[in-house]
Amino acid sequence: MNIRFESAGVSYGARTVLQPLTLDLTENRIGIIGLNGSGKTTFARLINGLTKPTTGRVVVNGRDTSDDKAASSDVGFIFQSPQNQIILPVVRDDIAFGLKSRGFSKAEIDAKVAEVLARFNAGHLADRRAHELSGGELQLAALCSVLATGPGILILDEPTNQLDLRNRGLVQRLIESLHETTIIITHDLELIAGYERVLVFHAGQLVADAPAADAIRRYKEIAA
Numbered sequence: 001m002n003i004r005f006e007s008a009g010v011s012y013g014a015r016t017v018l019q020p021l022t023l024d025l026t027e028n029r030i031g032i033i034g035l036n037g038s039g040k041t042t043f044a045r046l047i048n049g050l051t052k053p054t055t056g057r058v059v060v061n062g063r064d065t066s067d068d069k070a071a072s073s074d075v076g077f078i079f080q081s082p083q084n085q086i087i088l089p090v091v092r093d094d095i096a097f098g099l100k101s102r103g104f105s106k107a108e109i110d111a112k113v114a115e116v117l118a119r120f121n122a123g124h125l126a127d128r129r130a131h132e133l134s135g136g137e138l139q140l141a142a143l144c145s146v147l148a149t150g151p152g153i154l155i156l157d158e159p160t161n162q163l164d165l166r167n168r169g170l171v172q173r174l175i176e177s178l179h180e181t182t183i184i185i186t187h188d189l190e191l192i193a194g195y196e197r198v199l200v201f202h203a204g205q206l207v208a209d210a211p212a213a214d215a216i217r218r219y220k221e222i223a224a
């Protein structure tokens, strides 16, 4: 998996929310930290083409995210509020939805839904209604829907936000179990504590790109 930013930046009118930056991301785990409004989500959305760079380009596995739909299908994204991305009322149907839109046959869809539910021990959620799920269950259902289509890269935007200690622990263990390249935006610094690569954003600028201990130290200086 390779993600390359080539002088990629984002401005809205005269306002620059992400200063152009150049970097390669190849690690299996990457953390992103920074104050509210520092540009973390904007940076992450560039990786799957949800946001287009207004300058430069972003290339995922050799494909430009601005003009290649295939680039975005390599990247799953779980939003800050996962209830906003579960489209169908019943969990099983929501997992099937993304597969349907990618043209899989009924038999393939059934097999892939069963496979992802088994992978995450989430069979008990299959026939539940999404709006009745707890925060931890919602994260789990969203994870099943997003990973069912087999993206090689997963982005999680503040996945432990609003979770109680038990659900937070569940989500942390889930994340540890993933073989996918995983990029985590978080204020939960314990979640990324062992990571070799953590990016720190401040006021739309990448201000540190370092192992967790150094990056967290920099973030604490900024927040002080």
Ligand SMILES: Nc1ncnc2c1ncn2[C@@H]1O[C@H](COP(=O)(O)OP(=O)(O)O)[C@@H](O)[C@H]1O
Pocket (backbone or CB within 6 Å): 012, 017, 034, 035, 036, 037, 038, 039, 040, 041, 042, 043
């Ligand atoms: N579509 C948009 N139009 C205008 N401004 C935006 C848009 N999306 C984000 N921003 C602004 O960009 C800045 C960075 O936002 P964001 O990347 O969401 O920060 P973070 O995720 O670090 O909290 C914020 O000031 C936000 O208001």
Ligand SMILES: [Mg+2]
Pocket (backbone or CB within 6 Å): 040, 041, 042, 080, 157
């Ligand atoms: Mg954000």
